[in-house]
Amino acid sequence: MKYLSPLTVARLRRMRKHMLRFRSPHGLSGPHRSRLTGLGQEFSQHRQYNDGDDIRFVDWKAFARRDRLYIKEFEEEKSLRVWILMDASASMGFRGAAAPLSKWEHSCRIAMGLAYLLSLQGDYCGLCVFSEDVRVRTEPAATLSAIAAIDDALASVNPSGRASLSAALPLAMSGCERAGAFILLSDLLDENENFAAAAASIKRRGSGAALFHVSDRDEMELPYSGRTLFSELEGGAPFECEPETLRGEYSALMAERSRLCQSVCHASSIAYFPTVTDLPPEYALENAVGVLSGRRT
């Protein structure tokens, strides 16, 4: 697979004991034992029989020993349907001078890692790649062949087009039925700055969600000097300036954007994971697994 190396797989397997759970407005969801009794296989407890209880759950052996009717209760096990939403706008194709991967490649590696982890814990994982419109969609499945299908789908995509999260994200989510959680990977470079609307649309779905904010170091620090002609990856008129003279303002703007995204995510119960392309994607995965499994905050 293009975006999932054996080395990554080996590291992910060591993380399988940590179950990924997503916080939603209704609590946590994911492959865990439900506090509600259900039709699961795992015995939970006995309780006294009440009128109207289904006699199929009466423990007759206990009745024989104690001469009282007890009902056996079982824990319910749920499988999660997780949709990985990938921003494939042209800006995701940017790769800084010091970065080993472009933002798209970096995101793909994280997405594949998450998909693999989810499949290990029996969850269903689907993929939706979008830019201005939905470009690729794979239905959720919990098998390794589904993982391969996701990798193929990612490999077939080349970042292009303009991104407008507020418009494209609801469109992408509309096709994601019975979604238990959404994982969004994007650089959030939306000129309209309408990320709050996008977060609101996630919140409205009532599902758990996590956001991987992918950035390149050059985007954060603007390390260029001399008169430089900046051409827009997503189209638009080029712009010439002396970057060193506006580095301060630019860095402040970037930091402000990150703070804004973080606060919006926090308000919408979306787990926020900033990641930079000059670090290995596994770092971002480990961090996310740590947080989502409850080991870290």
Add this chain to the structure above:
Amino acid sequence: MIFARPFLLYLLPLALLPLLIYWLLARRGGGVAFSAVFLVRRAYAEGLLKWRLRRFLILSARCLAAALLLAALARPLMSVSGKGGDGGVPLRLAVLVDNSYSMSAQSAGKSSLYIAREAGLRILSGLSAGDKVAVTTMESASRMAWSPDIGAARTSLLAVKEGSGGTDYASALASAYEFLGREKEGRKAVLLLTDSAAHGLRGRSGNWEKSLKGYDASVFLAAAVPTAPAGNAWAKDCSASGGSLLEGRVFSGLFIECSAERQGTVSPSILLDIPGRQKAPVALSFSGASARASWPLGAVSGPVYGRAVLSPDPLAADNVRYFAFMPPSPRKMLCLYSDPAYVRRGRAGNFLQGVIGAGAGVTSISCDFADIGAINSYDMSRYGGIVIGGFKSLGQQESAALERYVSRGASALIIPEAYTEAGGLRFLERILPADVGGLSVEKGRLFPKNPSQWSGYELDKAEIRGFLRVMPRSGSKVDWTIRTARGDFPALVSGSVGSGRVFLWTPGLETAWTSFALKPVFAPWLASLSAEMLQTRLEVADNSILSGGRFSAEMPQSVAAAYAEVASPSGERTRVPVEKGRYVSPVSEQPGVYSVFAGGREISRYAVNLNPSQGESDLSRAAAVPWREIAVDGKEDEAFFGALGGEELAPVFVLLALLLLAGEFWLAKS
């Protein structure tokens, strides 16, 4: 604010160099495909005003710092409004006027002294009532005194005339510092009115003024310096050569040579002006800075005096060189003998006295006769030749004195006689022209080398009965010979010793050996030999002194007077006493030819010239001077009082420039 070196302000446009460098070095980077151009655009829009302001501040700071540093080079001074110096502090001003003869150099029809004096008057007009001023020439700086009031100071300044002396800044400044050091209060200043000529420093360099006695760094030292003329030439020296004294006071074949020097590119001509013998001007051909010209005068009778004159140039005072060449007095001969009977009647000395003795009148030559034992007590320089005769033997002391005398250029005639002992000449062996043998007693006749000159003198009647046998040495000359039966023997042998000559007459003059002294040929023979002996060391006397000196000479023996009168070129006569046969002229300042009268007639002349060794003729400006030059432009008072009261602002300018550069550094880095 004024600037001590305002010409450096022309460099101020260089302060714009930072701008030029900024635009030249603004690098043009490449193109970048970027993902967040909208953010770059937004950052640019937000920071544009701030960025432009910062760029403006940085470039302004750089330009301003450069301008301040350049202005600091021009030495800015805080000017003081109003006059009277340092904010009401009374001024103590010593004005030193350079009246050396270089100050008489003309520029635009005015002498440097005149221009400097006018500048000084303008500065004096700026003094306040509480100020004190002393005005004096540099050469009389040691006698400096405060003027009663400013009006008197102006009068003193106007009274200064061009002199003929030199310039010595060090001694004048030392006197001024000492004078001002006696003042306890007030702002002290020295104002030089000078041409700032290099010769006045006398080779001093560096901070020489600090070594002056009484130097005070707080004394403000300034100089008003007129513009120097472009160049100057001067007559440096005149000399006479090649002359010989024939008879009495007649020069023959005299040459006068004059040297000249120049500064700059002037090309003057020179003429020789001798009363009655003026020569046409000749163009001087300079080799480097010096040139020479010479004139043959032919036979000249008596003293030669006059002047060499260069064509006009900015400094006229040094264009003339006066000279007065005098023929030497004819020197006497001295006859030394050891036997007092040598001069008795019938003896050889008596024959000599009869021809060359004082008052003999046979020739113009006179001869003193004295005992040879007193040879060291005589002023031998007075005698042109010595005759040694009437001796049995010459001692070592006499021989050494004779050798010294001859080797300096005089002549000696040695006449051994029949009674001269064998070996009597052994101490003279080194100077004799021949090796001495024994006495030879045999008959012979005298024969001259040039018989025609002596024809008619009956040489055959001069009998020789004995003589000293000699062997002429290499280089010696035999003019007379003795012809005997055995052959010819030298009679008169001569040779050179140093710059003098020694003659040896072998037959003697006593009648025991020869009748030569009794014959008619003897007198012309002796006169001719004496004249030949006196031909050496005839030098023309140069009666020249430098301005400010005194001329001293011997009174001629023929004049018996108790005093002499010295007549200056302007006709002024001064009487001077004659003491011990000598007279001394008064101090002669005015260049020209002076005449000396005594006993109702002119006895001598002497020339007075400016001293060229003072370097006054070289009008080159000193390269580095310790004083602040005040430009002579009609605003000397403003410049002087501005500089006097002004504080140096250069350190403030430099500090401001450093602060600006620090701010620029901070802005650029932030």
